[in-house]
Amino acid sequence: MSSVLTAFINHTDKASFHKSVTRYLYHNDLAAIHYNDTPVSAHPDEVKKLDKLKDYLTQGAILGVRYHKAPELKGGLKVGHVGPAVEDAEGFDSTIHIIICRGKGSETHPKDLDPENRVVGHIEAELGEREPDIQSRCEGHLLEEFNTLVNGAEGSDCLKVLKAIQIKKPQWIWYRHYPMFGSIRHQQTTARWKDGNQQLVAAYLGVTNLSDVRSYPEFTESLWDNAKNKIRNAEEVELLSDGQLEILCDEYLRSGLDKHIDQEDAKESAYQDYFHLQPMGGSQIAVDIIARDAETETPILSQITFRKGSTSKVDDLNTYAEESNRDGFDLWYFGSHARTDEELQLYSERTGVRLRSIEETYQLMNQHRPSVVNELLSVPDPSETGEPEVKAETTLR
Incomplete structure (x- = not known):
């Protein structure tokens, strides 16, 4: 197995999209970035930061994904993996999910679009796919919105395009059980998770004692802690926050x-x-x-x-x-x-x-x-701690 990455993706209060979009991402186990809206492309050469999502997919990563834009999701984060992060990963998933939505400042909506539901369309593209090929698979209302966006027509400034990847084996982790996750300050949208990444791995594995993380050689032999020592060689005290x-x-x-x-x-x-x-x-x-x-x-x-x-x-x-x-x-x-x-x-x-x-x-x-x-080392099994009560799932028209 290649070296496993640990990384975070944040959907914070400062995100330029509406909280209903955050709920859509949460319900669909998606982790998204938003930089440039056009071109509507899944090619790393055309979209800033898409190269990071490419690294996660191709190399394998354990991700901590925050959905703080939605108030009811501020008490924790989702942890899961993408790509070949584990031995039994189901092949290579090169899908980039393109979410077209209306921005948080938009007050104009089609008559049949719920103001609290800002998601316009969801397109599954292959990593490396360019705008014309993606556009060819759109139809109806989605095609209209797509054309408005790419042609810069009236109303295009209200549309946002997110690029997302789908995390596998997701689990909700409460900050009250892993206080480090709530206090650590990750300012960027996405980057490597370095300090405390051993606790991220512990949460993903669902261990009930942090020290148990070192008994998983499939992770400890390829995961580096703070770019200094492999977890299996680290002092047990380093498992603490x-x-x-x-x-x-x-x-x-x-x-x-x-x-x-x-x-x-x-x-x-x-x-x-x-x-x-x-x-x-x-x-x-x-x-x-x-x-x-x-x-x-x-x-x-x-x-x-x-x-x-x-x-x-x-x-x-x-x-x-x-x-x-x-x-x-x-x-x-x-x-x-x-x-x-x-x-x-x-x-x-x-x-x-x-x-x-x-x-x-x-x-x-x-x-x-x-x-x-x-x-200090004991943590509950996340499968037994429940998930937050989230407002009704945002659905597509």
Whole structure:
């Protein structure tokens, strides 16, 4: 099997088509892009970004598809595959679905067209097919709309053309079960899914524990994680999202597990009354955790990252503490293999920041607080969690 891609396709609030079109895409398991409306072509040389859909179809991809344009679909995404992403894929599907619809700003409709139903036509074309061949298969009302569009006639500016591919074995995944999918910021319409793609694979496979994803050699031998390590060689901690890693390290501090670290600066006793002063994570600029031990009135700052050798984050911690005009901070940095990083060690000696490896933190939590680790890794079977209640399916005239 060739290397399997992971990618996303977004249909967001900013999409130039109506929410009824988004529902049509959802009901038909379609993932679409919208760039130039003409030519109405399925040829990558003529349509911007169609080359990406071609890559997904020919190389095989596991896709996460968001349909946020429809309000009732903002709570999750669909996950499925296209092309030869799995061993039992049914041959090569080279179909490009061309959806002609009325734009979100259009107020003019044929008398017999529901204003809430903006889909004008759906044409199945072969990858590489050009406009004249596609036009030859249109008839009736669809042909009229097609001619209006390609000839630039009156009303053509209200028509939009989407190019879509159909995902196979689709499953709805709720963000409440995979919080990473709801928080990760994919700004483009479509691109490779890099950070956290192992969770996308886990959702596709329907595992009930994230660690089980590594037992599928048909994926782990050909899927690259962040272009660095294959998932089968990755540390298990890398299966967590950024937010889950913050929870792991936070519970490590709360539980007083640092006494098990063989290091001179190990904290031998647990914090007695550990609590947060601010929410964890992205709302903070320089630190991830701002906490305090009420028993000793010790302020606690932590930076947490999957990265290696992030000296800038150590500087951020130290600067934040210095600018707070307070003494006696406990400063913690959790990073990949942080305790063996020579450059970080020099920073630690100069600033007094305690360095902890996330790999070792994970191992200690798994040993002493296994219930926390199991809770972080556990996910429900998506086939048993149901789908959103979506407004009645948009149908063609």
